[in-house]
Amino acid sequence: MSFTIPLFKIVQRPLLPIAGSWVDTAPFLIFFILFALISYLIPRLPRRMLWVRRVSQVLASFIFIIFLHRCLCVMRGWVFALKTVGRNDIIAFGYLCMFALIVAFTLTVGRVFCGWLCPLGFFNEVIGTVAARRAKLPPDVAKRSGRLMLSGICLLVVWLAFLVRPSTQFLSENAAAIWGLALLVLLFAALRREPNDLSVKRAKYVSLALWMFLSVVGVFVTSPWCTLFGDEVDYSSIVALFAVLSGGLVLSMAWCRYVCPMGAALGWLAQFAPLRITNRTACSQCGKCTSMCPMGALDDGRVDQSSCIYCGKCVGTCGFEWERVTPESDDPPSITSTPREPAV
Numbered sequence: 001m002s003f004t005i006p007l008f009k010i011v012q013r014p015l016l017p018i019a020g021s022w023v024d025t026a027p028f029l030i031f032f033i034l035f036a037l038i039s040y041l042i043p044r045l046p047r048r049m050l051w052v053r054r055v056s057q058v059l060a061s062f063i064f065i066i067f068l069h070r071c072l073c074v075m076r077g078w079v080f081a082l083k084t085v086g087r088n089d090i091i092a093f094g095y096l097c098m099f100a101l102i103v104a105f106t107l108t109v110g111r112v113f114c115g116w117l118c119p120l121g122f123f124n125e126v127i128g129t130v131a132a133r134r135a136k137l138p139p140d141v142a143k144r145s146g147r148l149m150l151s152g153i154c155l156l157v158v159w160l161a162f163l164v165r166p167s168t169q170f171l172s173e174n175a176a177a178i179w180g181l182a183l184l185v186l187l188f189a190a191l192r193r194e195p196n197d198l199s200v201k202r203a204k205y206v207s208l209a210l211w212m213f214l215s216v217v218g219v220f221v222t223s224p225w226c227t228l229f230g231d232e233v234d235y236s237s238i239v240a241l242f243a244v245l246s247g248g249l250v251l252s253m254a255w256c257r258y259v260c261p262m263g264a265a266l267g268w269l270a271q272f273a274p275l276r277i278t279n280r281t282a283c284s285q286c287g288k289c290t291s292m293c294p295m296g297a298l299d300d301g302r303v304d305q306s307s308c309i310y311c312g313k314c315v316g317t318c319g320f321e322w323e324r325v326t327p328e329s330d331d332p333p334s335i336t337s338t339p340r341e342p343a344v
């Protein structure tokens with residue numbers, strides 16, 4: 001069975017088209033303004049004003065999901081742009097502008113796209129409050145309940161994928177669902193290592209490599225984003241979205257931590273960002289910060305810069321603060337030092 005579901009979009013055509021083409025400068029301008037505002041606000045925002053981030057997430061979700069007229073296929077865009085540049089530069093700009101914008105801001109203010117603008121990250125974070133409650137249970141009970149939930153979700157996703165499987169091009173039509181299922185399988189490993197899941201987080205680079213390979217060789221696959229951003233969605237991306245959101249019930253922001261190819265690319269770039277969270281005080285190993293961070297980016301007072309989404313929840317507690325790192329400053333403490341032995 002194969003089908004698509006058209007989504008409602010308020011704006012059905014380019015708001016500010018270039019030379020009458022489909023290339024719209026409106027998304028670029030809107031997100032440039034949002035990024036610039038957020039970058040200015042982040043290091044200045046007091047803790048009591050953290051609700052501003054929620055406003056930004058709601059606004060961006062509205063713009064991405066029902067306002068803009070077309071899918072902003074940021075991850076594949078640069079591949080299309082490279083194929084088009086020189087032959088049709090306007091189209092190349094259309095494909096590249098959002099990706100270039102996100103990359104530029106990530107290099108200066110880290111993964112603000114993930115923490116402040118991405119709708120999938122926003123939904124994952126909201127759902128992650130359930131996972132945060134589970135994490136507060138005694139460790140044995142938390143692990144057992146997590147595995148139980150995960151097994152149930154896996155069965156449901158496999159059943160859904162089988163029920164609505166397409167029959168024509170197996171790889172391209174099923175890839176998103178397989179991606180979602182891979183996340184659920186990874187979560188069993190993550191639960192075993194929780195909270196020290198650094199090794200599982202490296203899986204996202206495999207996911208990125210695979211995504212890039214498929215994009216470069218021209219195999220068009222959908223993803224959980226397609227359900228949210230695209231103006232029509234296929235069965236596979238719906239199953240993937242279901243898997244991604246259900247996975248977030250078990251472990252906070254599971255997709256963003258372990259599989260999202262975009263998150264992997266941005267996480268790598270964020271390591272060069274001068275603005276970051278640091279902690280220069282001695283850690284008492286109370287574990288408070290570990291449970292506070294939605295991305296599991298904190299461990300014994302150290303910050304995993306590639307995972308931090310700049311939500312600001314830890315700022316002002318246990319010595320965590322914003323710092324603009326210059327080449328002359330000391331290296332900030334980093335989780336790249338030897339991690340603790342994983343809990344068995």
Ligand code: SF4
Pocket residue numbers: 113114115118119120121122255256257260261262263264
């Ligand atoms: S990791 Fe991916 S899904 Fe999560 S917030 Fe970032 S871009 Fe969005």
Ligand code: SF4
Pocket residue numbers: 277292293294295296297298303307308309310311312313314315
């Ligand atoms: S390290 Fe702090 S700012 Fe970064 S994601 Fe975790 S809680 Fe948010």
